[in-house]
Amino acid sequence: MRSTAHGKGRQRRAALATALALALALLAVGWAGAAPAPGFRVITHPGNPALSVERAFLADVFLKKTTRWSDDEPIRPVDQGPDSVTRQRFSEQILRRSVFAVRSYWQQRIFAGRGLPPPELESDEAVLRYVRSRPGAVGYVSDRAELAGVKLLGVN
Amino acid sequence: MLAAGLWAGSSAAQDDATSLTAPFELHAFVSQGFILSAKNEYLANSKHGSLEFSEVGVNLTKTLPENLRLGVQLFGHDLGPFGNFAPQFDWYYLDWRPRDWFGVRVGRLKMPFGLYNELNDIDAARVPILLPQSLYQADHREYLFALAGGELYGDLHLGDAGSLEYRAYGGTLPAQPPGSRPGVTVTRAAVPYVYGARLLWSTPLEGLVAGFSAQVVRFDWDVVLDPALVGALEPLGLLPPGLTYPMQVQFRVPRWIASLQYTAHDLDFSAEYSRWTGQFRSPAPALFPPHTVNERYYAMASYHAASWFTPGLYYSGYFVNVEDRHGRENYQHDLAITTRYDLTDHWLFKLEGHLMFGTAALDNAQLNVGRERKDLAPTWGVLLVKTTAYF
Numbered sequence: 001m002r003s004t005a006h007g008k009g010r011q012r013r014a015a016l017a018t019a020l021a022l023a024l025a026l027l028a029v030g031w032a033g034a035a036p037a038p039g040f041r042v043i044t045h046p047g048n049p050a051l052s053v054e055r056a057f058l059a060d061v062f063l064k065k066t067t068r069w070s071d072d073e074p075i076r077p078v079d080q081g082p083d084s085v086t087r088q089r090f091s092e093q094i095l096r097r098s099v100f101a102v103r104s105y106w107q108q109r110i111f112a113g114r115g116l117p118p119p120e121l122e123s124d125e126a127v128l129r130y131v132r133s134r135p136g137a138v139g140y141v142s143d144r145a146e147l148a149g150v151k152l153l154g155v156n
Numbered sequence: 157m158l159a160a161g162l163w164a165g166s167s168a169a170q171d172d173a174t175s176l177t178a179p180f181e182l183h184a185f186v187s188q189g190f191i192l193s194a195k196n197e198y199l200a201n202s203k204h205g206s207l208e209f210s211e212v213g214v215n216l217t218k219t220l221p222e223n224l225r226l227g228v229q230l231f232g233h234d235l236g237p238f239g240n241f242a243p244q245f246d247w248y249y250l251d252w253r254p255r256d257w258f259g260v261r262v263g264r265l266k267m268p269f270g271l272y273n274e275l276n277d278i279d280a281a282r283v284p285i286l287l288p289q290s291l292y293q294a295d296h297r298e299y300l301f302a303l304a305g306g307e308l309y310g311d312l313h314l315g316d317a318g319s320l321e322y323r324a325y326g327g328t329l330p331a332q333p334p335g336s337r338p339g340v341t342v343t344r345a346a347v348p349y350v351y352g353a354r355l356l357w358s359t360p361l362e363g364l365v366a367g368f369s370a371q372v373v374r375f376d377w378d379v380v381l382d383p384a385l386v387g388a389l390e391p392l393g394l395l396p397p398g399l400t401y402p403m404q405v406q407f408r409v410p411r412w413i414a415s416l417q418y419t420a421h422d423l424d425f426s427a428e429y430s431r432w433t434g435q436f437r438s439p440a441p442a443l444f445p446p447h448t449v450n451e452r453y454y455a456m457a458s459y460h461a462a463s464w465f466t467p468g469l470y471y472s473g474y475f476v477n478v479e480d481r482h483g484r485e486n487y488q489h490d491l492a493i494t495t496r497y498d499l500t501d502h503w504l505f506k507l508e509g510h511l512m513f514g515t516a517a518l519d520n521a522q523l524n525v526g527r528e529r530k531d532l533a534p535t536w537g538v539l540l541v542k543t544t545a546y547f
Contacts, residue, residue, distance in 0.1 A: 001372050029294075043402070051527075060311075060313075060319070062232060065256065065319065065321075066256055066313070067253070068255075068256065072174070076218055080481070082501060092421075093271045096363065096421075097363075097419065097421070098422055098460060100422075100460050100466075100498075101419060101422075101424070101460070102462065104281055104282075107278060107280045107281040107546070108275055108278060108282075109545075110183050110215070111183065111185065111213060111215065111229070111275075111278040111280070111281060112247070112266045112274035112275065112278065112281075113215065113217075113227050113229060113247040113248075113249055113265070113266060114266075114274070115225075116181055116217055116219070133418040
């Protein structure tokens with residue numbers, strides 16, 4: 001009698017564990033499916049051998065704390081204008097700061113003589129032209145931009 | 157015309173800044189403020205309101221090939237008895253940075269001390285009009301902000317442990333005699349050295365920065381006492397007999413500051429704690445106390461509530477001598493509420509109120525004339541308004 005009861009208890013626990021695992025898996029799939037698109041794509045010069053970069057590396061590049069690729073090529077970051085939605089998304093997701101905070105950071109650097117911000121260009125097309133024509137350049141454009149003559153850079 | 161030409165060239169400079177033929181990049185700011193205080197004069201003759209609160213700065217930066225950069229900023233300001241619009245080279249440098257982890261710069265350089273020392277002139281780069289004055293004294297800019305000398309600096313990437321910014325510097329400061337006191341005249345002033353370092357650690361916790369800065373500066377003064385003062389002090393044994401004038405006085409100030417800053421999206425919080433030690437060496441130790449330690453700290457928060465509006469507040473404390481914290485002349489507490497309105501991308505307006513307790517920092521001889529700190533109002537207030545345009 002006792003061993004039958006034990007066996008039923010074990011079966012119930014196994015069933016419960018399976019259901020829990022299934023629920024967590026479904027939740028994870030649901031989250032992954034619901035994850036919003038970043039709203040931008042990171043691009044680099046086609047001659048750049050890098051295929052992907054870490055998010056923190058990219059943040060340091062746009063704050064000019066990191067200034068060279070692994071092959072020693074100088075990095076030439078280019079921003080979009082402060083009112084650009086693409087800039088706002090890039091800033092929040094990669095730099096983890098608002099555009100206001102980033103602009104404040106650069107005001108501090110400019111007027112303390114510590115450095116200059118990346119150039120700010122007003123459109124996807126201007127960023128594409130800049131990146132296409134300068135070795136080491138890295139920028140970002142909106143999802144709808146056509147990526148002719150540049151290389152898509154993965155962000156981990 | 158020149159400015160227009162440079163400005164017109166600025167966007168071209170952005171296209172290929174390292175080209176030798178590219179023009180300099182130009183930036184500038186203009187600020188005008190108003191100070192109104194109740195009961196005590198503060199930074200200016202402010203009890204009836206003062207517009208002597210202006211700043212202007214223009215800087216040029218040129219990026220050159222081979223990791224070189226040079227820059228210069230002209231600056232003029234007026235803050236009550238300070239500045240008086242005299243133009244000066246606020247900073248200028250030649251910077252060589254062959255690696256991210258190693259750079260060298262020489263020239264007249266802003267000194268890194270704590271989180272905000274380099275921003276004290278830069279209204280556009282902060283929320284409050286006045287940074288916490290226990291640490292970042294606007295009326296002491298001549299010897300707290302910039303040195304002539306050199307600096308080593310760099311960013312070290314620590315993998316999962318975050319990153320570390322280091323800066324180490326040494327040089328000298330403009331030697332300005334301190335404010336005169338009745339019967340005491342400084343006939344010569346020099347600063348033989350100032351040196352220091354700052355470490356800023358960007359921790360693995362996103363937005364959390366911890367820092368530590370230390371600095372030593374020495375002032376050398378030739379001091380002459382008024383014969384009447386000598387006649388009064390000698391019988392009391394406060395002056396050694398037969399003292400010759402001018403007497404040489406050395407004032408060495410080692411100071412340090414621990415810093416913490418946390419930024420989470422639109423919220424910014426910072427707190428710092430600092431101690432400054434004043435070490436006099438003189439033939440008259442009764443007049444120049446050999447060892448005094450003062451204490452300074454603050455906590456500050458701001459929230460970027462909308463693209464045009466950022467309110468903030470801070471509490472700042474200052475004790476002249478940690479051994480004696482009593483009496484209004486020995487402490488100053490400052491509770492400030494501030495608002496910043498970004499009217500456009502290049503123009504802002506600020507409004508700020510301070511409630512003050514104590515008079516320890518009201519030590520300028522040109523303000524509150526004829527009144528000792530212990531006789532000034534212990535509870536008082538300040539209202540400031542300021543507008544700044546910049547690009």
